[in-house]
Amino acid sequence: MASDSATGEETAPGGRYNFNTVAAVVFIVLAAALFFIIPGQIDTPLINLGGAGQSNLEAETFPQIIAVAFFLLGIWYLFVSFRLRQRNQLRDLNLEAITNVLVTLVIMTAYVGLIIFLGFVVGSFIMVFVMSTYFGNRNFILGFVVALAVPTLVFVLFTKPLVTSLPPFPIDEVIPNSWVIYPPLKYLSNKSIF
Amino acid sequence: MFESFLGGFAILFNPETVVMTFVLMSAGLFLGMFVGALPGFTTLMALAILLPISFFIHPLLGIPFLLGVYKGGIYGGSIPAILVSMPGTGAAVATTFDGPALTKKGEARKALEMALFASVFGDLSSDLITIALIGPIAAVALLLGPPELAAILMMALIVIAGTSSGVFVKGLLMLAVGLFLGMIGQDPIGALSRFSFGITEIEAGIPILPMLIGLFALPEIFVAIEKKATGIIDAANLKITGARLKWVEFKSCLRTIIRSTAIGTTIGMVPGVGQVVAAFMGYAAAKSASKTPEKFGQGELEGVAAAEAANNAVNGPTLVPLLTLGIPGDNLTVILVGAFIAHGLRPGPQLMEEQGPLVFAILIAMVLANILFIFIGYLCIPLFAKVVTIRKSILLPLTLVFAFAGTWVFRSNPYDLAILVIFGALGYLAKKLQFDVTPLAMGFILGAPLEYAFGQTVILSGGQIFSYVFVERPITGAIIVLTPFITYLMWRRSMRLRREFGAED
Numbered sequence: 001m002a003s004d005s006a007t008g009e010e011t012a013p014g015g016r017y018n019f020n021t022v023a024a025v026v027f028i029v030l031a032a033a034l035f036f037i038i039p040g041q042i043d044t045p046l047i048n049l050g051g052a053g054q055s056n057l058e059a060e061t062f063p064q065i066i067a068v069a070f071f072l073l074g075i076w077y078l079f080v081s082f083r084l085r086q087r088n089q090l091r092d093l094n095l096e097a098i099t100n101v102l103v104t105l106v107i108m109t110a111y112v113g114l115i116i117f118l119g120f121v122v123g124s125f126i127m128v129f130v131m132s133t134y135f136g137n138r139n140f141i142l143g144f145v146v147a148l149a150v151p152t153l154v155f156v157l158f159t160k161p162l163v164t165s166l167p168p169f170p171i172d173e174v175i176p177n178s179w180v181i182y183p184p185l186k187y188l189s190n191k192s193i194f
Numbered sequence: 195m196f197e198s199f200l201g202g203f204a205i206l207f208n209p210e211t212v213v214m215t216f217v218l219m220s221a222g223l224f225l226g227m228f229v230g231a232l233p234g235f236t237t238l239m240a241l242a243i244l245l246p247i248s249f250f251i252h253p254l255l256g257i258p259f260l261l262g263v264y265k266g267g268i269y270g271g272s273i274p275a276i277l278v279s280m281p282g283t284g285a286a287v288a289t290t291f292d293g294p295a296l297t298k299k300g301e302a303r304k305a306l307e308m309a310l311f312a313s314v315f316g317d318l319s320s321d322l323i324t325i326a327l328i329g330p331i332a333a334v335a336l337l338l339g340p341p342e343l344a345a346i347l348m349m350a351l352i353v354i355a356g357t358s359s360g361v362f363v364k365g366l367l368m369l370a371v372g373l374f375l376g377m378i379g380q381d382p383i384g385a386l387s388r389f390s391f392g393i394t395e396i397e398a399g400i401p402i403l404p405m406l407i408g409l410f411a412l413p414e415i416f417v418a419i420e421k422k423a424t425g426i427i428d429a430a431n432l433k434i435t436g437a438r439l440k441w442v443e444f445k446s447c448l449r450t451i452i453r454s455t456a457i458g459t460t461i462g463m464v465p466g467v468g469q470v471v472a473a474f475m476g477y478a479a480a481k482s483a484s485k486t487p488e489k490f491g492q493g494e495l496e497g498v499a500a501a502e503a504a505n506n507a508v509n510g511p512t513l514v515p516l517l518t519l520g521i522p523g524d525n526l527t528v529i530l531v532g533a534f535i536a537h538g539l540r541p542g543p544q545l546m547e548e549q550g551p552l553v554f555a556i557l558i559a560m561v562l563a564n565i566l567f568i569f570i571g572y573l574c575i576p577l578f579a580k581v582v583t584i585r586k587s588i589l590l591p592l593t594l595v596f597a598f599a600g601t602w603v604f605r606s607n608p609y610d611l612a613i614l615v616i617f618g619a620l621g622y623l624a625k626k627l628q629f630d631v632t633p634l635a636m637g638f639i640l641g642a643p644l645e646y647a648f649g650q651t652v653i654l655s656g657g658q659i660f661s662y663v664f665v666e667r668p669i670t671g672a673i674i675v676l677t678p679f680i681t682y683l684m685w686r687r688s689m690r691l692r693r694e695f696g697a698e699d
Binding site for chain 2: 059074089120135137
């Protein structure tokens with residue numbers, strides 16, 4: 001194995017097809033697609049007033065430059081890829097790792113639905129309890145307490161002192177505003193200082 | 195500029211907010227040290243998930259909070275590195291050479307205190323140098339017009355993309371992807387809609403917060419869950435034993451600490467290198483300068499001091515290119531850019547002109563944070579030592595709670611959660627295929643100002659862009675001509691450092 005001064009990576013003697021080659025082809029296709037969708041994906045001004053929109057730089061010029069650069073870089077990458085000997089770390093994942101990553105993706109997707117339909121605290125409680133149990137926590141009392149306490153604290157932090165909104169049900173109704181916001185915390189609000 | 199500096203004191207010590215600024219900075223330091231002390235949880239992840247908190251409070255409160263997380267996180271990694279030879283962050287890897295050996299000798303307390311004082315010394319000194327440098331550089335940056343700014347932005351993006359990861363072209367490709375993603379929304383000159391693909395939610399562009407949290411926090415979670423709960427460290431092994439650090443011992447390491455601080459400060463100003471390399475370089479320099487190099491690796495207090503002073507000295511100077519030219523030097527400062535942008539403050543020459551006192555107030559707060567750093571670090575070392583024992587199975591879902599809550603509060607839009615998950619999956623895939631997402635984030639953030647400056651240059655040139663740039667704007671022409679050479683030199687240097695010291699966080 002030799003070190004290539006052009007890439008800085010360990011390189012193979014040459015001509016090897018690998019994941020970098022596939023990635024390079026994907027980039028080339030994406031760059032070509034980007035170039036061709038530019039006309040259909042950029043609005044044209046309805047009227048020509050000769051203002052900023054009519055400057056010498058059209059709205060599609062910069063995207064075209066990027067698309068061409070993207071394409072040329074893809075070609076460069078393709079040539080370089082044959083000599084690269086990087087490890088595709090996706091191949092190092094065993095069944096446990098793949099399962100865990102997929103389960104986490106499913107949990108994340110479900111979590112989106114849970115917080116929209118059940119509210120932030122309840123949705124988070126379910127997610128934290130299920131996920132911590134799946135990933136090996138067998139102290140269910142601790143799991144229960146943490147799953148309830150932390151989302152509640154996060155909810156209070158964001159909605160009261162920081163005056164933002166999270167899907168409320170059912171916690172917002174049971175925390176009176178009067179005792180959550182007290183004078184020192186009001187300084188945290190963007191609107192209350194300067 | 196000096197007036198802005200004095201104005202910074204006036205803003206920072208506004209009686210209405212000064213207490214809250216310091217409270218939040220302390221909270222940031224505490225959280226940073228907490229996360230830094232957790233093996234497998236990086237400072238980057240902490241910054242990404244805590245970023246939303248800074249969005250909804252005044253920048254004078256929010257940005258020092260994030261700077262506290264940044265400083266605390268880099269130091270926090272040294273605690274498990276010294277006690278159980280598990281670096282909490284990549285920046286603490288060099289600390290494992292001597293830290294655990296000192297623990298075995300019964301000098302854990304001494305090692306932890308040396309790590310703390312060296313970190314604070316490195317951080318404080320580099321912060322002061324940062325303040326001293328920022329004024330003159332900003333004054334020069336103010337003289338730059340759109341053509342020079344466009345050329346500098348282009349050069350910075352190419353240099354950062356080229357030096358960010360192992361393969362030059364892969365960094366550039368990620369930059370191109372970032373530039374494309376940054377074009378989604380409206381063009382910065384004519385405000386015409388581009389690449390929204392009929393999706394209303396992205397007509398104003400991809401929201402920055404879900405993208406940053408997705409790219410930088412979620413992949414760390416995916417990597418951490420590849421294995422289920424690993425063995426928990428016995429709390430009995432985490433007792434902090436031995437005598438306290440003596441002034442004489444600190445004094446004997448002072449020369450090393452100053453050398454490492456100089457190394458870290460220089461590294462901090464070079465884009466794409468970072469704390470890991472600085473720590474290794476500081477350690478190597480201390481070893482080669484030592485009269486007893488054979489003691490390094492056997493539990494030498496100077497080894498801990500060298501690595502810790504160097505990695506913390508990187509923190510301040512990374513803000514120099516960020517605040518003066520708007521160029522973030524690494525992934526941690528990309529997140530800080532997100533915080534600035536959320537407040538309508540775009541880092542760059544104009545920021546220093548328009549908000550000079552505020553910027554100096556933040557920088558002065560950063561310097562004063564080091565005093566809090568000593569107190570919090572000193573008092574909480576025993577607590578952070580126990581943090582290593584916290585179950586990953588509990589912490590990972592809680593990290594998700596923060597990431598999702600922070601994303602939701604940005605616009606209260608369920609689409610943002612989808613964007614978060616998509617960018618999280620993309621970031622994980624990129625990590626596994628050895629693409630660095632930092633150039634992507636930089637392209638996304640700097641694409642619009644680059645296009646705007648480029649557009650203004652085209653207008654100023656009246657259609658004669660080449661003659662305008664190379665005849666009427668010689669500095670711009672020089673930057674363009676020098677870009678390939680500078681990129682090559684920086685890339686070669688970064689490759690050499692990587693080969694010598696490694697650069698994985």
